[in-house]
Amino acid sequence: MTPITLITDFGTGSHYVAAMKGVILSLCPQATIVDIAHDVPPQDVRRAALLLDDVADWFPAETIHLVVIDPGVGTDRAIVYAQIGQQHFLAPDNGLLSRLAARKPPTKLLQLSEPAYWLPQVSTTFHGRDIMAPVAARLAMGLDPDRLGPPLERLLTLDWPLPRESQARVDGVVIEVDAFGNLITNITADMLCGRPTDRRACIVCNIYETWGIYHAYAEQAGGTLVALIGSGGRLELAIVGDSAARRLGVGVGTPVTLAWEGKEE
Amino acid sequence: MTPITLITDFGTGSHYVAAMKGVILSLCPQATIVDIAHDVPPQDVRRAALLLDDVADWFPAETIHLVVIDPGVGTDRAIVYAQIGQQHFLAPDNGLLSRLAARKPPTKLLQLSEPAYWLPQVSTTFHGRDIMAPVAARLAMGLDPDRLGPPLERLLTLDWPLPRESQARVDGVVIEVDAFGNLITNITADMLCGRPTDRRACIVCNIYETWGIYHAYAEQAGGTLVALIGSGGRLELAIVGDSAARRLGVGVGTPVTLAWEGKEE
Amino acid sequence: MTPITLITDFGTGSHYVAAMKGVILSLCPQATIVDIAHDVPPQDVRRAALLLDDVADWFPAETIHLVVIDPGVGTDRAIVYAQIGQQHFLAPDNGLLSRLAARKPPTKLLQLSEPAYWLPQVSTTFHGRDIMAPVAARLAMGLDPDRLGPPLERLLTLDWPLPRESQARVDGVVIEVDAFGNLITNITADMLCGRPTDRRACIVCNIYETWGIYHAYAEQAGGTLVALIGSGGRLELAIVGDSAARRLGVGVGTPVTLAWEGKEE
Numbered sequence: 181m182t183p184i185t186l187i188t189d190f191g192t193g194s195h196y197v198a199a200m201k202g203v204i205l206s207l208c209p210q211a212t213i214v215d216i217a218h219d220v221p222p223q224d225v226r227r228a229a230l231l232l233d234d235v236a237d238w239f240p241a242e243t244i245h246l247v248v249i250d251p252g253v254g255t256d257r258a259i260v261y262a263q264i265g266q267q268h269f270l271a272p273d274n275g276l277l278s279r280l281a282a283r284k285p286p287t288k289l290l291q292l293s294e295p296a297y298w299l300p301q302v303s304t305t306f307h308g309r310d311i312m313a314p315v316a317a318r319l320a321m322g323l324d325p326d327r328l329g330p331p332l333e334r335l336l337t338l339d340w341p342l343p344r345e346s347q348a349r350v351d352g353v354v355i356e357v358d359a360f361g362n363l364i365t366n367i368t369a370d371m372l373c374g375r376p377t378d379r380r381a382c383i384v385c386n387i388y389e390t391w392g393i394y395h396a397y398a399e400q401a402g403g404t405l406v407a408l409i410g411s412g413g414r415l416e417l418a419i420v421g422d423s424a425a426r427r428l429g430v431g432v433g434t435p436v437t438l439a440w441e442g443k444e445e
Numbered sequence: 446m447t448p449i450t451l452i453t454d455f456g457t458g459s460h461y462v463a464a465m466k467g468v469i470l471s472l473c474p475q476a477t478i479v480d481i482a483h484d485v486p487p488q489d490v491r492r493a494a495l496l497l498d499d500v501a502d503w504f505p506a507e508t509i510h511l512v513v514i515d516p517g518v519g520t521d522r523a524i525v526y527a528q529i530g531q532q533h534f535l536a537p538d539n540g541l542l543s544r545l546a547a548r549k550p551p552t553k554l555l556q557l558s559e560p561a562y563w564l565p566q567v568s569t570t571f572h573g574r575d576i577m578a579p580v581a582a583r584l585a586m587g588l589d590p591d592r593l594g595p596p597l598e599r600l601l602t603l604d605w606p607l608p609r610e611s612q613a614r615v616d617g618v619v620i621e622v623d624a625f626g627n628l629i630t631n632i633t634a635d636m637l638c639g640r641p642t643d644r645r646a647c648i649v650c651n652i653y654e655t656w657g658i659y660h661a662y663a664e665q666a667g668g669t670l671v672a673l674i675g676s677g678g679r680l681e682l683a684i685v686g687d688s689a690a691r692r693l694g695v696g697v698g699t700p701v702t703l704a705w706e707g708k709e710e
Numbered sequence: 711m712t713p714i715t716l717i718t719d720f721g722t723g724s725h726y727v728a729a730m731k732g733v734i735l736s737l738c739p740q741a742t743i744v745d746i747a748h749d750v751p752p753q754d755v756r757r758a759a760l761l762l763d764d765v766a767d768w769f770p771a772e773t774i775h776l777v778v779i780d781p782g783v784g785t786d787r788a789i790v791y792a793q794i795g796q797q798h799f800l801a802p803d804n805g806l807l808s809r810l811a812a813r814k815p816p817t818k819l820l821q822l823s824e825p826a827y828w829l830p831q832v833s834t835t836f837h838g839r840d841i842m843a844p845v846a847a848r849l850a851m852g853l854d855p856d857r858l859g860p861p862l863e864r865l866l867t868l869d870w871p872l873p874r875e876s877q878a879r880v881d882g883v884v885i886e887v888d889a890f891g892n893l894i895t896n897i898t899a900d901m902l903c904g905r906p907t908d909r910r911a912c913i914v915c916n917i918y919e920t921w922g923i924y925h926a927y928a929e930q931a932g933g934t935l936v937a938l939i940g941s942g943g944r945l946e947l948a949i950v951g952d953s954a955a956r957r958l959g960v961g962v963g964t965p966v967t968l969a970w971e972g973k974e975e
Contacts, residue, residue: 410833
């Protein structure tokens with residue numbers, strides 16, 4: 181059965197998550213529910229938007245992604261249905277989908293307005309359970325998205341820091357720290373095209389430097405700071421066998437510079 | 446397939462949970478296992494009883510709920526099967542089901558005694574794996590609950606603090622803190638019937654006060670203490686965009702008073 | 711559908727885990743994915759090897775276990791397919807399977823080398839997603855394991871501390887601390903055969919002692935240190951209603967001695 185994925189800030193083990201799953205299974209008993217994350221920091225729309233952008237492409241066509249980080253629940257913020265690629269997305273219109281949509285523009289964008297597909301009683305504080313979960317279940321059962329509500333002109337978008345590129349350097353920033361403490365930046369592999377990746381490339385983060393871009397963590401000895409292109413196609417910094425975040429004392433938002441020797445401006 | 450839900454205090458990622466899932470899937474390969482929570486604080490029967498009461502109604506008929514918080518495992522405490530509404534419940538008889546059962550009396554109550562439905566070897570320390578998981582799997586496969594054992598007269602019950610109501614006020618208590626730090630009380634929406642919910646209603650928690658009962662968190666500015674009726678139908682206190690638990694320095698057990706002006710006794 | 715279980719150190723809620731699930735569901739939409747643990751401490755091969763050994767036997771025949779603790783990803787370490795009992799295992803060849811395999815020798819051992827069964831593009835840092843997940847999905851779809859690659863002669867093995875047994879005592883060590891703080895040792899039930907388990911048996915851990923081996927935690931009063939044979943068939947130490955790890959200030963690696971009175975050497 182088509183997967184329904186969940187990204188929320190409700191907390192792993194929270195009764196809010198269980199209630200959403202119960203609603204989905206009540207309407208679509210054969211749903212394949214996939215927990216992506218429930219430990220997004222409370223109301224951290226940006227973190228969830230990044231996570232969604234990281235994972236969506238790996239799921240099959242027709243997957244329904246349900247993203248509920250919803251500080252504006254009960255106000256007049258819209259809830260959107262978006263078709264992006266061949267997948268379906270449901271989220272409050274607060275920027276959650278905007279990072280993915282910047283890369284892959286939606287082919288359909290609707291504002292949920294048809295209560296026939298919601299729970300009979302809708303609370304003012306939990307639209308994940310009362311609106312989005314039943315709509316996801318009904319989409320999984322084959323409901324035509326066009327019946328959910330009228331078109332929405334555009335998504336609310338958030339600004340994302342872009343690296344500044346010049347001939348001799350790229351100035352980026354750490355956008356994610358993974359469970360290993362690896363520092364994942366917004367500098368992408370294509371920014372390296374045609375430039376040396378050997379020791380002429382110098383990567384600076386905080387007061388630390390490393391030279392060359394490696395292929396695997398274990399190419400260097402334990403405790404070494406290494407730069408490499410991670411599995412998401414972005415430059416990342418790691419300490420072999422340890423946490424770069426902890427050892428370097430840095431985190432999301434820390435500037436990272438990639439500079440090429442002899443090309444200083 | 447009928448869902449089998451799990452609530453335990455074994456810890457997310459624990460081998461105890463995996464063993465239970467393995468046993469269920471060995472006997473019922475098509476089971477839809479739903480993790481509700483495995484991070485209930487060790488042996489906290491009350492927390493699990495509240496959680497079960499919060500979530501059970503959202504699941505479909507025939508759902509099998511397996512709740513394993515079992516400090517008395519291996520002693521002569523009973524293991525019960527309860528039919529409540531149209532759902533099935535399996536748990537040690539230590540109060541886990543008593544909060545839900547107070548609201549919705551069981552229509553069938555049995556004591557598990559028929560080893561034919563258990564694993565061939567039953568340990569003295571893990572009846573979740575050796576007795577309850579195989580029974581849940583067999584119920585999912587269509588086993589008639591009446592074959593599990595003889596009727597049990599009554600569940601062991603726990604006392605739950607009830608709010609004290611008078612004409613001018615309701616004295617309740619925080620019974621839950623969610624992942625946002627919202628303080629959820631035992632004061633229910635029906636206790637507000639016919640009483641003003643505007644600024645004549647004063648809510649006091651610790652040394653903090655707020656007036657009026659709102660509909661949505663974001664109706665007030667960030668950092669404001671607001672009271673509202675949460676998605677579970679209970680009075681809750683929240684700090685907009687922040688954690689009320691942390692900011693107010695309170696938690697489960699803290700008294701919360703709702704008082705109406707000009708109606709002081 | 712045959713279960714595919716996952717053990718990783720990627721972190722619960724990590725995008726790495728979601729990507730693996732997306733890949734599996736893209737190739738095998740009806741897969742039953744079972745999260746065993748994603749919170750293995752980063753690169754802790756031993757912890758994952760123990761966990762796998764604890765849980766594998768409880769899963770049904772044909773289960774596919776995917777274990778991704780892979781500090782050597784991108785180097786020339788092999789990725790192995792092992793058939794153990796009637797189950798399938800996929801893991802980097804770094805010792806992850808060696809504890810289970812010591813107990814149940816593999817009946818088939820292959821080195822993954824056939825890229826036709828991998829993703830078209832293989833990164834150098836995430837073979838869990840690019841190699842192991844698609845292979846697991848294809849095995850679940852019925853792929854003959856023999857097509858994965860050539861035989862591998864032997865698994866890389868790790869040394870595991872074995873208890874030292876003599877007539878009067880067994881010297882073991884804590885190998886696991888569970889969510890309750892119970893201390894699980896490498897002393898197995900069979901080492902007690904024919905020896906007294908009553909108060910003539912003295913168990914020493916750090917500076918603490920207890921006498922006799924009990925059957926259930928709750929046989930003693932709250933706060934008591936008790937020894938018992940746990941559900942995995944190993945001697946464990948627990949504090950009734952509390953955490954032995956915290957109360958005794960000990961953890962993995964702490965020596966535990968079981969000695970019989972009057973039998974001192």
